[in-house]
Amino acid sequence: MKKCIIFILSCVLPSFVSAGEWDFNAKGLVGAYYGVSETKGINKYPNRMVGRGDATINASYIFDDGHKFGFEAATAIIIKEDDKYRSEGEYRFYPYVKDISKYGEVYLGYAKNAANMLHKGAKDITFLGIDDSDITYFLSDANWSNGYKKTYFATSKSTSIMNDGRAPKLVYIAPVDKTLKVGFSYAPDNKDRRGMNSRYIDYEEVEDGYTIATQKKWDLGEGDLYTSLGYGLFNRTDKELSLGITFERGNFNIATGYKRAYVDGDKNQISTVRISDNLPAYFDNYRESQAWNISIGYQWEKYKTNFAYLLTEAKNTRHQDSIILWTNVYEMGKGLEVYGAGGYLRMHGTTSSDDDRGYAVISGVGLRF
Numbered sequence: 001m002k003k004c005i006i007f008i009l010s011c012v013l014p015s016f017v018s019a020g021e022w023d024f025n026a027k028g029l030v031g032a033y034y035g036v037s038e039t040k041g042i043n044k045y046p047n048r049m050v051g052r053g054d055a056t057i058n059a060s061y062i063f064d065d066g067h068k069f070g071f072e073a074a075t076a077i078i079i080k081e082d083d084k085y086r087s088e089g090e091y092r093f094y095p096y097v098k099d100i101s102k103y104g105e106v107y108l109g110y111a112k113n114a115a116n117m118l119h120k121g122a123k124d125i126t127f128l129g130i131d132d133s134d135i136t137y138f139l140s141d142a143n144w145s146n147g148y149k150k151t152y153f154a155t156s157k158s159t160s161i162m163n164d165g166r167a168p169k170l171v172y173i174a175p176v177d178k179t180l181k182v183g184f185s186y187a188p189d190n191k192d193r194r195g196m197n198s199r200y201i202d203y204e205e206v207e208d209g210y211t212i213a214t215q216k217k218w219d220l221g222e223g224d225l226y227t228s229l230g231y232g233l234f235n236r237t238d239k240e241l242s243l244g245i246t247f248e249r250g251n252f253n254i255a256t257g258y259k260r261a262y263v264d265g266d267k268n269q270i271s272t273v274r275i276s277d278n279l280p281a282y283f284d285n286y287r288e289s290q291a292w293n294i295s296i297g298y299q300w301e302k303y304k305t306n307f308a309y310l311l312t313e314a315k316n317t318r319h320q321d322s323i324i325l326w327t328n329v330y331e332m333g334k335g336l337e338v339y340g341a342g343g344y345l346r347m348h349g350t351t352s353s354d355d356d357r358g359y360a361v362i363s364g365v366g367l368r369f
Contacts, residue, residue, distance in 0.1 A: 135360065142349055222249060
């Protein structure tokens with residue numbers, strides 16, 4: 001990774017002698033949200049206040065020919081009421097080098113993988129999201145755990161490929177023409193808190209990650225259709241295939257996504273028994289699973305609404321999760337938004353006694369900048 005950074009800098013830095021200008025900017029969303037929720041038994045905090053601020057900070061040098069080179073960081077501050085593991089809040093900082101030219105986009109550092117960037121599955125209009133959903137701030141799910149001492153995913157959390165999360169990687173996305181993009185990414189070590197691979201396991205094979213992906217835009221006359229295809233290889237044995245379709249016409253959009261994951265070969269098998277406190281049985285069960293989602297959205301002037309659904313299930317066990325999410329946003333003024341959302345989560349655990357379901361009603365206000 002260090003050699004990649006040195007190579008990119010050696011190629012780009014000599015160009016700074018040419019005319020150009022620096023550009024500094026930041027964009028994001030800061031909000032406060034209150035949720036009233038209820039489940040059968042797994043949710044310890046049925047009513048909760050959450051504060052969250054997300055920002056992307058960028059410093060780039062723009063050359064006369066439009067070529068941009070610089071540094072970018074995705075940051076977040078999250079404070080959840082009654083959070084016994086992170087009582088002082090959670091802070092995220094993911095910096096990376098970014099280069100954009102007529103030859104494509106290059107990211108080096110703590111970026112998402114290429115298949116994740118180009119995926120065109122179901123969407124949401126709030127920070128909650130339907131893929132890797134933050135509805136779990138208000139509705140706990142025993143099939144998903146990403147704590148300091150335990151990582152446990154009995155099912156997948158998304159239709160996009162996200163195993164390596166924000167692990168350091170090299171990403172390249174190239175424009176084939178005005179309507180087609182192709183991408184590639186490589187992570188030397190795929191373990192990361194924003195991903196799904198456990199930090200406490202050592203598999204038999206090298207724990208790296210590769211993805212390749214494409215995204216195509218189709219002009220249908222009555223609207224635009226976007227399609228995406230992604231493939232991921234992790235730990236040299238874990239294979240994932242993702243598909244995405246989005247149709248947009250004016251203020252209306254509909255999207256769907258699908259992902260299948262499986263372990264190829266007799267190495268790195270899923271753990272069906274407890275290994276340690278950090279590694280309970282089925283902690284990596286998501287590695288053989290499938291997920292599907294769909295969303296429908298519309299905007300009337302300053303009001304936006306979106307309905308989304310996610311279904312994810314394991315291949316070899318009864319583990320299953322489904323999320324229904326209805327979100328609404330109204331723009332009160334420039335950058336000032338109010339939110340209203342309703343969520344429903346249902347899970348099937350290892351046995352029927354582990355099953356649960358619950359709902360949440362969430363309201364909030366946010367400032368977009």
